[in-house]
Amino acid sequence: MQKSLPYLAIIIVLLYALYNAKFRHVKKKAEPKTDTNYAKHIKEHGTVTHMQEELAKLQTQQYLKKYIIDVINHGSAQFDFPGGQMEGGFASANDAPKIACYVLELSGKQCKEPYPKDAAMFYSSICAGCHGEDGKGLNGSYPDLTKDKLLGIQKRESFLKRIMK
Template identity: 30%
Template sequence: MWALLDDTATQITLIASVLTMTAVAVLIYFIQHRMRKDAHVHEGDHTFDGIAEGLNPTPFGLHLIMVAVIGFAFWYVMMGFPIWNWTQAEQYDQEVSAYKAKFDDQWANADESTMLAMGESLFNANCVACHGYTGEGQNGLAANLVEFGTEKHVASVIQHGTKGSGYLTPMMPPQAPTIAAMFGAEEDVLAQNIHNVAAYVVTLSGKQPKLGDPTAGQPIYMATCMACHGMDGKGMGPAGNIPNFAKDLTAYGTPADVVRTLKHGKRGHIGSMPSFAEKGILSDLQYQALAVYVSKELN
């Protein structure tokens, strides 16, 4: 479309342009009229190098224009765009949320492959700058999303600890030393124990372990992880009654988990991920599409 004619601002601008052009035409008419009529101007006493001040009254048309301009300015500030209840930022927010709602309506019944395609294009637009096209995190610049949610990722969290997602417990310290102290420090024993507890952790969110033995991992979980993540893994502390105490491992790597990270952001050991809720650019459906893409397609 060449112009948004149904937009109030456009309409006002159009009317204002027509008024201005009319005013200019009237002005030109009066000036030409006068030039013809008063080829000789009455001069005052003040002269300077032979140039004197004219003593003619200002033309009536100019007074009209002056009054009209003041009237228009008054209308513009008080009624057109009232200064007390209109801001550009607010209008922007309203328009953006209206478009988001329209978008979500349009795709309300999208099937999984549509969601994945949507997720992929959103990922390319918003995430590749840090996570890379493959999602692998560009050599440690950001989290490796291909491994995120797998035993490999749990194992690396056990080695390095993690922080910055806004739980009551501000950080999870590295757990490998504790596991070594309690269950054996020999290199291969420790590695096997870490794989087993990681296997147990991924079963909490309903995944099939590939590297370790969850049955062997359970006692290690109870001894080292339960204090924060709880018996059931829901992240509500040792007695399971403190909401938001630590990460809910039953949701680990699921779409809900990804949405939480997107909304909250994460300032971790690897680096800082922005909060997309603060940026305010994604609609509810777009969060879902990204979450499905990250949790199902990337890993």
């Protein structure tokens, strides 16, 4: 046993060297997620066209509606309102598009497919407690949903512009 110890040591060292040679690429440190690295990454992977397309669509009503539906379903934790954050699922995924249409109408935007009568009732009973019956956010406690450009859309726009520079 004593005699084989040095051989055992050599074998261990060799195995370690082999492991290192084979898996070195895996262990390479990931680049930090800075804007510049991210921009490089998306250029290499061709997603930059997707971002250009998204930027072009950002002002459309369709995009806005999708954003509102998304917030209803998944919540929002992007800002710093006195009212805190918004959880997802206050309304069912089925009702979310109707409510989104009603939110659009609150600021005089016509929703393409007319919202059903119960949408107003859903909004009043589920959303108005925080965002107000008029959608204006109870004097700054919650986001004003009648703003020309919602905060989340503004934020996304400046993100995309920054990344694509």
